[in-house]
Amino acid sequence: MKFCSECGSAEVVHRIPAGDTHVRHVCEGCGTIHYQNPKIVAGCIPEWQGKILLCRRSIEPRYGYWTLPAGFMETGESTLQAAAREAWEEARAVVENLTLYAMYSLTHISQVYLMFRAELREGKASAGAESLEVALFAEADIPWRELAFPVVDETLKRYFEERRAGRYSLHLGDISRGPDGKVIVRRY
Amino acid sequence: MKFCSECGSAEVVHRIPAGDTHVRHVCEGCGTIHYQNPKIVAGCIPEWQGKILLCRRSIEPRYGYWTLPAGFMETGESTLQAAAREAWEEARAVVENLTLYAMYSLTHISQVYLMFRAELREGKASAGAESLEVALFAEADIPWRELAFPVVDETLKRYFEERRAGRYSLHLGDISRGPDGKVIVRRY
Numbered sequence: 001m002k003f004c005s006e007c008g009s010a011e012v013v014h015r016i017p018a019g020d021t022h023v024r025h026v027c028e029g030c031g032t033i034h035y036q037n038p039k040i041v042a043g044c045i046p047e048w049q050g051k052i053l054l055c056r057r058s059i060e061p062r063y064g065y066w067t068l069p070a071g072f073m074e075t076g077e078s079t080l081q082a083a084a085r086e087a088w089e090e091a092r093a094v095v096e097n098l099t100l101y102a103m104y105s106l107t108h109i110s111q112v113y114l115m116f117r118a119e120l121r122e123g124k125a126s127a128g129a130e131s132l133e134v135a136l137f138a139e140a141d142i143p144w145r146e147l148a149f150p151v152v153d154e155t156l157k158r159y160f161e162e163r164r165a166g167r168y169s170l171h172l173g174d175i176s177r178g179p180d181g182k183v184i185v186r187r188y
Numbered sequence: 189m190k191f192c193s194e195c196g197s198a199e200v201v202h203r204i205p206a207g208d209t210h211v212r213h214v215c216e217g218c219g220t221i222h223y224q225n226p227k228i229v230a231g232c233i234p235e236w237q238g239k240i241l242l243c244r245r246s247i248e249p250r251y252g253y254w255t256l257p258a259g260f261m262e263t264g265e266s267t268l269q270a271a272a273r274e275a276w277e278e279a280r281a282v283v284e285n286l287t288l289y290a291m292y293s294l295t296h297i298s299q300v301y302l303m304f305r306a307e308l309r310e311g312k313a314s315a316g317a318e319s320l321e322v323a324l325f326a327e328a329d330i331p332w333r334e335l336a337f338p339v340v341d342e343t344l345k346r347y348f349e350e351r352r353a354g355r356y357s358l359h360l361g362d363i364s365r366g367p368d369g370k371v372i373v374r375r376y
Contacts, residue, residue: 001193002194002196003191003192003196004193005189005192005193006191007190008190008191008196008197008198034193036263037227037261037262037263038228038261038265040228040300072223072225073225073226073300074226075225075226076298077226078293078295078362080360080376081293089209098376100291100360103267103302105265105266105268105269107265108264110263112228112261114291170288170358172267172268172288174266188268
C-alpha cells in the first residue's frame, strides 16, 4: 500500500496503532488503519466413477501444472458456493454433495484452503478460461510430479489413502515453506 | 475505496475487468484491480468442568452483549493460532486441544466463522481489552437473550444439543439476514 485509499495521502506508514498488537498500514494523513487479512481459497476434489478431475493451469503461477479446481472466495458467497463456482469456472464442471474434507493454513502466504469432497455430475468437464485442459485421472495415473501446489499434493494423498481405507475424516493442518524453500506440512 | 492505493489517483471505478466475472474496484489511472475478499473470524467454545466461557463485549458492535471469544484472523497465522490468540486477547484464556466444530458463511457481511471446540486450561480467565467481564456458564445459565450475534447463538445451540447426545459432529451452514432484518440460518 503506497497511498491511503481513504484520503489519497502518501503518508502511509507501518506501525502498531494505539491499543493494537499488530503492525498495520496506518495513514498519518487521515488516521485510517488499513487492515490486511488472510484470503480463503475454496476448492474441491470432483470424483466420477472413481476418477478425479484435475485442471492444467493456463495461468501463472505454475503454468502448465495440474491442480484441483480452486480459487479465491468472493464477497457475498458461501464457502460451498465458492468451491462449486470455481469448479465451473475452471473446468465447466457441475459438482454436487460437497463435504468439507480439509482446511489448510498456508501461513507463509496468508491463505486458508478449504477443500471439499464432491461428486462430478455425469463426468462432464471441459477447460475453462484458466485451464489449458481438464482430465479425469484414476489414482494410478495422477501426475504427482506435475502437480501445481503442495496443498494439492497433500489433499490428494490423504484422499486416496482414506478412500482405500474406506473412511474419510476431516484434515486440518499448516503448509508452509522453510527458509530453504522446502515444503513443511504440519498435520493436526 | 476512494483513492487508488497504488498510484493515489481518485479515478477508482466499479466495473468488471476484461476476462473477469465480478465487479471490482479498478483504477483507471494505473490499471490496478483492487480485489476484496471475505474475512475469516476464528473463535472457540472454551469448556471447563462442563461450563462454557463467554465474554461481555466492551466494544461496538453489540457493546454489553455476551459472545464466545472470536475475532479476525491475522496474516501469517494458522486458523488454530487465530482462535487461541483471540481467546487470550479477549479473555486471558489459554485454550487447548482445539477441534474444528463449525464453519458458517455470513454471506451478507462476507465473513466466514471458524469455531473450534476447546478446553480451557485450569478454568482461568479474566477480561481482556475488548471485554467488560468474562464468566463461565453452565448450560442452564447461558444468557440466550443477551448473546451478541446469531452465529454465537447457533454455535452454542448445536454444541449443547450434541453434548447432551454425547457425540459432536462438524457443522456447516450459512447465516444471513433477510430484507426485514430477520436472521436466516441454513444448515448443510
